[in-house]
Amino acid sequence: MPMTAKNHAAMSVVKRFIDVDVQQAALALEGLPEAEAALLLCGLPVTSVAICLDHSRPDFAAAVVQKLVPEPAASVLARMEPDHAADIIRALPAPARHEVLAGLPPGLSRHVSEIMTYPEGSAGRLMKTSVLAFYKDLRVREVMARLRAKSTKRAHSYAYVVGDEHKLLGVLNMRDLIMAQSDQTLEGIMRQVFCIPAFTDQEELGRLARDKNFIYLPVVDAHGRLLGAVRAKDILESSADQASEEMQTLFGAGSEERALSPLRLKVIRRLPWLHVNLATAFLAAGVVALFQDLISRLAVLAVFLPIVAGQGGNAGVQSLSVVLRGLGLREVRPRDAARLIGAEMAAALINGLVIGAVTAGVAWLWRGNPALGLIVGVAMVVNMVASGLAGAAIPVAMKRLGFDPAQSSGIFLTTVTDVVGTFAFLGFAALFESRLH
Template sequence: MDAALAVVARFIDTDPQQAALALEALTPEDAAAVVRGLSPETAARLLSRVHPQSEAAIYELLVPEPAATLLGLADADDAADAFRALRDDSRRALLASLTPERRRELEERLSYLDHSAGQIMRTDVVSFFKDARVRDVVTRLKSITASKHPQSYTYVVDDHRRLLGVLNMRDLLLAEDDARVETIMRTDVISVPAHIDREELIAESKVKSYLSIPVVDAQGRLLGAVRTSDLIESTQEEATEDLQRLFGASAEERAFSPLIFKVRQRLPWLTVNLGTAFLASAVVAMFQDLIGKIAVLAVFLPIVAGQGGNAGVQSLSVVLRGLVIGEVRLRDAMRLTSLEVGVGLINGLVIGGVTALGAWYWNGNPWMGLVIGLAMVVNMIAAGLAGAVIPLGMKRIGFDPAQSSGIFLTTVTDVIGFFAFLGFATIFQAHLLPK
């Protein structure tokens, strides 16, 4: 523990990002012990560079103190990100220990829906009233830049803080010192409401390549701004969470999450997966007499299931990506499903043909090749259909389309693949029985 504290202390001033990475590499228990060994100011500065999920895992072990002190020292946006990742009981304990002002800030940020502009935005934007003088604006901007990161844009608001325009740095430098900013501001500024979701925000950001987009409330008052870098980070984080949820893991789970937390998050979906596995086994059991007569059928079952599963995952990944980035809308369901079924048909004919020839060559019976070839076509069509319908259907009924879609997809391809293969084998069993 002393060694970990020494590493963090060594880099905290010279390379704070390296210090944050060193802290994240520790277990939450060890990281919390390191944080306790630092001054509150240093610890708050260090935690601001740690991933919110890892930061929350550390805070869980520091509730209510010194977690309340550290949250009070943190930037409001960083504090909100970490606070959002805490358990409900930890949130309640912390809220009671925070100052009224910080409590109000956090409650306001938590009121926004997940992945909305209001949740992603930063509130530390720089704005000036329309009657501000250029000299005063330049002076303040210099002081802000000296103390924190430079701002991408400077906004102009009226007396009610309604967004009016944006200031260009070049225009500021060329303007007269006594000029009012309303005379040099650009009014063709794009803004978005706080409730807009991330997919719409991404589409809006593609209109013009801005470094940040201002966020306003229903009355047009400036609330903050969404930085393009934060939008990209949010999208990437959602993609990794979707990857975990796709196969039944929790989006909140991290590499060094506590053992019991990992088990609690994974076990429910493993239980569901067990049930679906029994369903696929039940299909095979329906044909156990046939398999007893033609034992070679059991050899080809993994091939049918494996190829169907692979084709389904291909379709599923494309559809999920389209839903995440806003490329696919629910109104596109019929067109997209038809397209994926078409892909499954063509790939099924090609792969089915190759598999049929391989089975014929290996088994010496052309009818075995025909059976597995037909089953492959049916299963790959079903895989394309399921890969599109499952995420679109979950989206339609209000569930996260990535939530364990892989488990349901595997069930569909296994059940249909086994049923098709053994069903065709039943039809042609007279030609498959050993001579």
């Protein structure tokens, strides 16, 4: 479509917006449908498009880039930070991904492809590749001159010192650099550095973020070559995202789902687990059906049935949340499983005795029947102990079987608490029915 004077003026305004406040420009762009955003960006210089998409969410940027394949998509991504370009390309469908990688310069294509091989949440996926690094034999005055020549708005507190083959040797504190003699080499003023392999997983990164006070941690490959650096802020954000995903999968929602995800995605991700939940609900209903004649004779049992099941569910969720956190933070190892399950059952037993006694007292005072109180109390203890066992054993078992411990553990836990609580309460009531009339 030919560029009219009106369109040219509009493009100039958009470009100016990006130049003045790229963050707000990116947010405004994300408020548009992907097709309109792509159409708008097509009229801008490639550099402006790259800057804007570099500040956009990877999923949105990928949706826009997909409409620009093969060009100017490859040219845009070639001007972006390699780590962000890798996030965007990874989110593209396979055909578009191959086209874009083929359109990148060979060296950059290999670099981006390497970044894309790192697992989700690993140091290689979270690292920033644009870090300051200087050769060990450079003198202080040379480094100072290079820093002055760099036109960057970002302040650097540290730089890294590398040797042959870009192998990481140490870290350079900017204060040390300023205080050093101008003819000293970096090797003489650098400090020892703690680094992490690119394949360090999210759990280990989280532990390092808690145990070590750092802003950045350098990331190296298997040969000790500097690849980039990961920020503590990014680790914490990634851990928070992981926690929210586990919360969703715990109750059967897809980890990919977001608050404003399309309706189709919401339905597709939730419906399978709702079917599983429905099947388990029928299982619990089947237990109730076994005792329907008893309930028709003693309607008071229906009053206490949800109390017994509900308290068991609460006890199970408490155990489940503690165990999931322990597994996620590596506080719990496979050999600790028996001790962990025993501790959770002991806690559930004590809590069950207390809650069961209170519930039994209320039932006795309300109906004036000590047998009813005893049955309610004993059923409460049994269900809470079973729930504590299930809350600890289900995630441990899923971990040992190689599954995600958070994957819908809540649904299976609910099944246990409903079935055991219902069967225990109504079973005891059936045994001692003569004392309840």
